Amino acid sequence: MSVSETIGQEAVLLGTSILLGAALFLVYDVLRILRRVVPHGNLWIGLEDFIYWLICTAAVFVLLYRENDGMVRGFAFGGIVIGMLLYYVILSRWMIKVNVFVLSRVCGLFKKILGGIFGPPAKIGKKFTVFLIKRLKKVWRAVKMGLCKL
8 A cells, every 4th residue: 555545445434424513503503593493392302313323432442343354443523523614604603593593484384274274173072172161160070979879
């Protein structure tokens, strides 16, 4: 193996790690977009983050295993960080703003459509449920009074 082949392999590893860093940050941006469009509780956020970090760990492991025979190289991790920073500076803010705006509008449109379709039956069902609850309370009171008289 000559020196130029080794340098070429290291350059490929660096380029791949930069792309991996950008891809990992893109995946996290997808999570951030979903969290803004659909509010999550702390439990779901923690679970999503845990799964995200498992995926990150697996991706970095596969990168190091395939490209560098499993040897940990500092510049590979540096490339991942550089890729994340480049993606954050160049695309992240724009990507989140546009996608949150579009998805919020789409979700709002679906809510209006589904509300128009399922809204009237749901209102009727709610009124019927309230009516039944009131009637059951009256029956329960009568039963209690009858039991007390015994």
